[in-house]
Amino acid sequence: MNLTSLSLTGLKNLLQKKEVKAQEVVQAYLERIEEMEPQINSFITVLGDRSLEEAGRIDRKKSPGNLAGIPLAIKDNMVIQGLRSTCGSKILENYKGSYTASAVEKLMKQDAAIIGKTNLDEFAMGSSTENSAFYITRNPWDRKRVPGGSSGGSAAAVASGEAPAALGSDTGGSIRQPAAFCGLVGFKPTYGRVSRYGLIAFASSLDQIGPITKTVEDSAFLTQLIAGRDPQDSTSSSHPVPQYPEEMKKDLKSMRVGYLKQEMLEGIDPEVKEIYSHSLGYLEDLGAELQELSFPVWKYGLFCYYIIAPCEASSNLARYDGVRYGFRHNKAPDLSQMYENTRTEGFGSEVKRRILLGTFALSAGYYEAYYVKAAKTRDLIRKEFEDAFQKVDFIVTPTTPDLPFLIGAKKDPISMYLSDWFTAPVSLAGIPALSLPVGFSQKKLPVGLQIIGNFFQESNLFKLAFRLEKKVKLSGPNLHRKEEE
Amino acid sequence: MRNSKIDFLNRIPYNRNRMEKKIDMDHICALASLKLTQEDKAQLVPQMNQIVEWVDKLGELRLESSKNEEYTPVSFSLSFRDDKIKPSFSGKEALDNSPENDGEFMKVPKVIEEK
Numbered sequence: 001m002n003l004t005s006l007s008l009t010g011l012k013n014l015l016q017k018k019e020v021k022a023q024e025v026v027q028a029y030l031e032r033i034e035e036m037e038p039q040i041n042s043f044i045t046v047l048g049d050r051s052l053e054e055a056g057r058i059d060r061k062k063s064p065g066n067l068a069g070i071p072l073a074i075k076d077n078m079v080i081q082g083l084r085s086t087c088g089s090k091i092l093e094n095y096k097g098s099y100t101a102s103a104v105e106k107l108m109k110q111d112a113a114i115i116g117k118t119n120l121d122e123f124a125m126g127s128s129t130e131n132s133a134f135y136i137t138r139n140p141w142d143r144k145r146v147p148g149g150s151s152g153g154s155a156a157a158v159a160s161g162e163a164p165a166a167l168g169s170d171t172g173g174s175i176r177q178p179a180a181f182c183g184l185v186g187f188k189p190t191y192g193r194v195s196r197y198g199l200i201a202f203a204s205s206l207d208q209i210g211p212i213t214k215t216v217e218d219s220a221f222l223t224q225l226i227a228g229r230d231p232q233d234s235t236s237s238s239h240p241v242p243q244y245p246e247e248m249k250k251d252l253k254s255m256r257v258g259y260l261k262q263e264m265l266e267g268i269d270p271e272v273k274e275i276y277s278h279s280l281g282y283l284e285d286l287g288a289e290l291q292e293l294s295f296p297v298w299k300y301g302l303f304c305y306y307i308i309a310p311c312e313a314s315s316n317l318a319r320y321d322g323v324r325y326g327f328r329h330n331k332a333p334d335l336s337q338m339y340e341n342t343r344t345e346g347f348g349s350e351v352k353r354r355i356l357l358g359t360f361a362l363s364a365g366y367y368e369a370y371y372v373k374a375a376k377t378r379d380l381i382r383k384e385f386e387d388a389f390q391k392v393d394f395i396v397t398p399t400t401p402d403l404p405f406l407i408g409a410k411k412d413p414i415s416m417y418l419s420d421w422f423t424a425p426v427s428l429a430g431i432p433a434l435s436l437p438v439g440f441s442q443k444k445l446p447v448g449l450q451i452i453g454n455f456f457q458e459s460n461l462f463k464l465a466f467r468l469e470k471k472v473k474l475s476g477p478n479l480h481r482k483e484e485e
Numbered sequence: 486m487r488n489s490k491i492d493f494l495n496r497i498p499y500n501r502n503r504m505e506k507k508i509d510m511d512h513i514c515a516l517a518s519l520k521l522t523q524e525d526k527a528q529l530v531p532q533m534n535q536i537v538e539w540v541d542k543l544g545e546l547r548l549e550s551s552k553n554e555e556y557t558p559v560s561f562s563l564s565f566r567d568d569k570i571k572p573s574f575s576g577k578e579a580l581d582n583s584p585e586n587d588g589e590f591m592k593v594p595k596v597i598e599e600k
Binding site: 095096098192206231232237297300303304307314321322323324326327328330335336337338339343347349353355356357359360363370372374375376379380417430455 | 516
C-alpha cells in the first residue's frame with residue numbers, strides 16, 4: 001500500500017482502525033519528501049525528527065484525536081511556537097514563533113503531526129511562488145511551470161504526495177489559484193470563519209486561512225476542524241460550525257447556479273474557457289438550474305483589490321523595523337537609517353512595490369481618490385454579489401484566466417496581477433469560494449472551477465462541490481500519481 | 486456604466502485620457518522608510534507609474550458619494566475579550582527574537598545626536 005497516494009480521509013480510516021501506525025505514515029511522507037524535494041522545493045522547513053517524535057507520542061495515546069497522527073503541511077506565514085516562520089522573506093529568515101496560530105493549534109489538538117512549513121511568495125504577495133526570498137517551487141504536473149501562489153508550496157506539497165493535505169492562506173486568490181494549478185481542492189472560507197490569530201498579516205480585511213486537499217471531503221473535514229470563534233481574533237465569527245463532512249452528503253435542496261456572461265470571459269485562455277463550458281454541462285446533468293448573470297462592477301474588482309491590499313500591507317508591514325524581531329541592518333549610524341536600511345535590504349522587490357503603492361494611495365492628496373474610492377467600490381462589489389444571491393444559490397467561474405504558466409513567463413507585475421481576475425472580487429466581498437479540479441488542457445495541465453457561495457454557506461458549497469467532484473471524477477487520492485503513470 | 490468590454494488582454498495598459506500623475510517617489514520612500522538605489526529606481530518607478538495608471542481605471546466607475554458607503558469587512562458585531570489580566574509572554578520570550586538586547590531591553594542605535 002502506498003500511503004502517500006491516499007487522501008486524508010483514507011489515511012484517517014487506516015489510522016483509526018489501527019491498520020497502520022502514525023509513525024509509519026509520517027515516515028512514508030518523510031521519504032516521499034526526500035525523493036521529491038530536489039525537484040519540487042515545496043518546503044522551507046521540514047520537521048523530520050520532530051514530526052516522527054510527535055507521531056510516536058500519538059501512537060502511544062489510548063484515544064488519539066480526529067487527525068490521529070496524519071502529517072500536515074503548513075504555509076510558512078502561520079507561526080508555530082519555537083519553529084522558524086519565515087513568511088518567505090529575508091526579513092523573517094530567522095524568526096521563531098513565540099506562540100502558535102489558532103488554526104494550527106486546533107489541528108495539533110486533534111493530533112496532527114505537522115510535517116513542515118511550505119514555501120510561498122514573500123508575505124503571500126504573488127501568484128506563482130517565484131517571489132519567495134529562498135527559492136522557486138515547481139509545479140508537480142510540469143516542473144517547468146509555476147505551482148501558482150502565494151500558497152504554491154502547500155499546493156505543490158499535496159500534489160506531489162509530500163503531504164496528504166495542507167493549510168494555505170488566501171488574500172486575493174492565494175489558496176484557490178494554486179489549488180487550480182496543481183489539480184487540487186482549495187477552499188477560502190467566509191471572512192471571519194477561521195481565526196487569523198498567528199497568520200502573519202498581509203491585508204487584514206482580506207486574509208483568510210483555508211485547506212488545500214485532494215478531495216472535497218478532506219476539505220470539509222479540515223475546514224470543520226479549524227473554523228469557529230477565537231477570542232484572540234475579534235473578527236472571527238461565532239456563527240455555528242456545522243459538521244461539514246456529514247452535511248456535505250445530505251440533500252442539496254436548491255441548485256440554482258449563476259454563470260458568467262460570455263463577455264466576462266473574453267481574453268481568457270481558450271482551453272480554460274472550454275473546460276468552463278463543459279463544467280456547466282456537468283452541473284446541468286446534476287440537475288442544476290443554470291442562469292446567466294452579468295456583473296457590471298466585477299471588472300473593477302482587480303483595480304479595487306490592488307489598491308486596498310497594498311494599502312493594508314503598507315500599514316501592516318510597517319512593523320518590520322529591525323528592533324523587536326527579524327533581520328536588522330547593523331551598520332547604520334542612527335535609528336532612522338537603521339530602519340531604512342533594514343527594510344530596504346530585508347524586503348524583496350514585489351513587497352517593496354506593494355508597500356510603495358499602498359503608501360502612495362494612502363498619502364495626503366491621494367487618499368480620497370484611491371483608498372476611499374476603492375473602499376466604496378468594494379461595497380458595490382459586495383452588493384453586486386448580494387443581489388446575485390437573491391437569484392441563485394451558487395456562482396461558478398473559472399478559478400484562473402490562465403493555465404499554469406512557465407516559470408519566468410510573467411515578468412511584468414500587471415500580467416501577474418491579472419491572475420486574480422476571478423478570485424479577487426470574491427475576497428473583496430468576503431464570501432466563501434472553493435476551487436475544484438474539473439479538467440485538463442491538451443498539455444495535461446489541470447484546470448479549476450471556482451464555486452462561490454453566500455456568506456457562511458460553507459455546507460452548501462461542499463454539497464455542490466462533492467456532487468460535481470463525483471460527476472467529473474478528476475480529483476481524488478490518486479490524482480498526483482499522474483506523472484508516474 | 487460605460488464601456489463594459491473587458492480589457493483583459495490589455496497586458497500593457499494604456500489609457501489615452503489618463504490624468505497625468507507624477508509620483509514623488511522620494512517622498513513616498515521616506516514615508517515608507519525605504520531607500521531605493523538608482524537601479525531600483527530605474528525598475529520600480531516606471532512599474533509604479535504603470536500600476537497606478539492601471540488602477541486608475543477605477544476612475545471609470547461613477548460613484549455618487551452620497552449613496553455609496555465604505556465597505557466594512559465584517560457584517561457581524563465584533564466581540565472583544567474581557568478586560569482581565571492573563572499570563573502573557575515572559576520578558577525573555579519577548580526579547581528572544583530581537584536582533585540585539587541586553588537581557589532586559591532591546592538595543593537600538595543612538596537616537597539623540599551628539600553636539
